[in-house]
Amino acid sequence: xxxxxxxxxxxxxxxxxxxxxxxxxxxxxxxxxxxxxxxxxxxxxxxxxxxxxxxxxxxxxxxxxxxxxxxxxxxxxxxxxxxxxxxxxxxxxxxxxxxxxxxxxxxxxxxxxxxxxxxxxxxxxxxxxxxxxxxxxxxxxxxxxxxxxxxxxxxxxxxxxxxxxxxxxxxxxxxxxxxxxxxxxxxxxxxxxxxxxxxxxxxxxxxxxxxxxxxxxxxxxxxxxxxxxxxxxxxxxxxxxxxxxxxxxxxxxxxxxxxxxxxxxxxxxxxxxxxxxxxxxxxxxxxxxxxxxxxxxxxxxxxxxxxxxxxxxxxxxxxxxxxxxxxxx
Amino acid sequence: xxxxxxxxxxxxxxxxxxxxxxxxxxxxxxxxxxxxxxxxxxxxxxxxxxxxxxxxxxxxxxxxxxxxxxxxxxxxxxxxxxxxxxxxxxxxxxxxxxxxxxxxxxxxxxxxxxxxxxxxxxxxxxxxxxxxxxxx
Numbered sequence: 121x122x123x124x125x126x127x128x129x130x131x132x133x134x135x136x137x138x139x140x141x142x143x144x145x146x147x148x149x150x151x152x153x154x155x156x157x158x159x160x161x162x163x164x165x166x167x168x169x170x171x172x173x174x175x176x177x178x179x180x181x182x183x184x185x186x187x188x189x190x191x192x193x194x195x196x197x198x199x200x201x202x203x204x205x206x207x208x209x210x211x212x213x214x215x216x217x218x219x220x221x222x223x224x225x226x227x228x229x230x231x232x233x234x235x236x237x238x239x240x241x242x243x244x245x246x247x248x249x250x251x252x253x254x255x256x257x258x259x260x261x262x263x264x265x266x267x268x269x270x271x272x273x274x275x276x277x278x279x280x281x282x283x284x285x286x287x288x289x290x291x292x293x294x295x296x297x298x299x300x301x302x303x304x305x306x307x308x309x310x311x312x313x314x315x316x317x318x319x320x321x322x323x324x325x326x327x328x329x330x331x332x333x334x335x336x337x338x339x340x341x342x343x344x345x346x347x348x349x350x351x352x353x354x355x356x357x358x359x360x361x362x363x364x365x366x367x368x369x370x371x372x373x374x375x376x377x378x379x380x381x382x383x384x385x386x387x388x389x390x391x392x393x394x395x396x397x398x399x400x401x402x403x404x405x406x407x408x409x410x411x412x413x414x415x416x417x418x419x420x421x422x423x424x425x426x427x428x429x430x431x432x433x434x435x436x437x438x439x440x441x442x443x444x445x446x447x448x449x
Numbered sequence: 450x451x452x453x454x455x456x457x458x459x460x461x462x463x464x465x466x467x468x469x470x471x472x473x474x475x476x477x478x479x480x481x482x483x484x485x486x487x488x489x490x491x492x493x494x495x496x497x498x499x500x501x502x503x504x505x506x507x508x509x510x511x512x513x514x515x516x517x518x519x520x521x522x523x524x525x526x527x528x529x530x531x532x533x534x535x536x537x538x539x540x541x542x543x544x545x546x547x548x549x550x551x552x553x554x555x556x557x558x559x560x561x562x563x564x565x566x567x568x569x570x571x572x573x574x575x576x577x578x579x580x581x582x583x584x585x
Contacts, residue, residue, distance in 0.1 A: 128467070128469050128481070128483065129469055129481070130468070130469040130470065130471060130481055150481070151471070151479075169532065171497070171530065172530060229527075229528065230570075234464075235462065235463065235464025235465070235466060236464075237461070237462040237464065237494065237498060238462060238464075238494065239528070240528060241528060241529060241533050263466075263468065263469070264466055264467075265466065265467040265469075265483050277570065281537070282536070282537040282538070282539070282568060283533055283536035283537040284533075284536050350496060351496065351497070351500060354492075354493040354496045354497060355493075355497070357489070357490070357493045358490075358493050358494060358497060361487065361489070361490040361493075362490055362493070362494055364468065366469060366470055366471045366481065367450065367455075367470040367471060367472070368450075372450065372470065372471035372472065372479070373471045375471070375473075375479060376471045376479035376480070376481075379477065379478065379479050392477070395477075395479070396477065399450070399473060399479070402450060403450055406450065406489075409489045409490070409493075410489045412489075412493070413488070413489035413490075413492040413493060414489075416492055416493065416496055417492055
């Protein structure tokens with residue numbers, strides 16, 4: 121293992137895993153990690169509220185990327201949680217002294233190097249700690265373009281934040297990484313799984329059904345007050361863009377995965393075409409974000425029908441991608 | 450989206466940071482590129498921040514008027530709401546609401562106050578009083 125090198129990624133969990141595995145000699149990109157962990161998803165859960173707004177998610181639940189990569193790529197990882205802050209800190213220092221690069225789950229709110237504007241109470245942010253200098257940790261936060269420093273107190277608070285998805289000081293690192301992996305069967309399986317789920321999951325709030333459900337909920341906003349409607353729409357876009365998704369709620373990243381997958385299968389045309397379609401879907405999500413942002417800024421009445429229709433179209437266009445992908449698998 | 454269309458709008462909400470966005474080049478290869486911001490995203494982030502800021506200012510007024518305890522203000526100051534505070538402390542929502550009453554909060558047990566202090570990142574003396582101004 122050579123010296124650790126920071127790399128800039130779009131998303132924290134896929135970024136951390138790509139970075140860790142690369143450090144351990146397995147060259148694997150972030151989109152490949154994202155694709156092989158079946159992380160693409162959509163969920164609209166009106167009865168789970170975050171900051172008073174319903175949960176909207178464009179990916180699978182936190183920690184599923186770490187778990188699925190472990191399982192699908194047959195990598196042995198060690199995950200440790202702690203009963204006290206003190207124990208958690210001692211263990212981290214021990215691991216750093218052994219020259220390990222360590223993944224950690226944290227709350228964004230307490231990380232002092234984040235811009236104050238985006239320090240919200242989100243407990244499932246992943247980062248890598250690679251050294252300690254006095255009272256500071258050297259951190260490779262995948263969503264930052266440069267490596268950063270974090271005060272000891274701040275990191276401790278972030279690792280032991282309480283509440284929903286509390287990290288409990290979680291640390292993780294690989295202990296056995298295969299030198300080479302035959303990606304083909306894993307790609308096939310993952311693509312099939314995601315495509316089937318998005319098209320056919322019986323849960324009405326998930327997959328494409330979730331997008332249609334959200335689209336219908338937007339129509340009903342005309343009965344709510346304007347302030348609520350704006351926050352509701354703004355929340356959808358925030359989850360799509362603000363939370364490190366690589367743009368368009370991970371759709372661009374998944375398109376990148378499909379392109380890479382097409383190359384693994386000797387320029388497979390079905391996959392290349394699906395990648396191209398997914399890029400277009402991503403563009404439609406960005407158009408949706410733009411229209412919502414304009415509606416929020418404008419003093420005119422919000423055209424809920426039009427915004428709702430945009431999502432309905434997106435669900436149809438996404439369906440085409442997944443149907444194409446089922447042709448492959 | 451192609452690489453040249455990735456917005457570089459220098460959003461204030463990004464601070465000094467850049468965000469990696471995946472986009473394609475002319476040959477259809479996709480890679481990530483740093484973005485300094487996007488106006489559309491900045492608008493929705495600011496909307497959320499303004500909402501938090503308003504809640505904080507409203508809370509400050511209520512506490513100052515003696516209608517609520519300082520705990521109520523510090524909850525919003527730390528960008529929490531009743532759900533998050535309840536999940537973080539492990540206290541029932543109804544029992545936290547009781548602590549929002551100034552007369553109850555005055556006689557709160559030290560043990561309970563320390564839990565609030567830990568979760569809100571405050572000192573014992575600090576949490577008992579409002580700061581001089583709402584930005585404090």
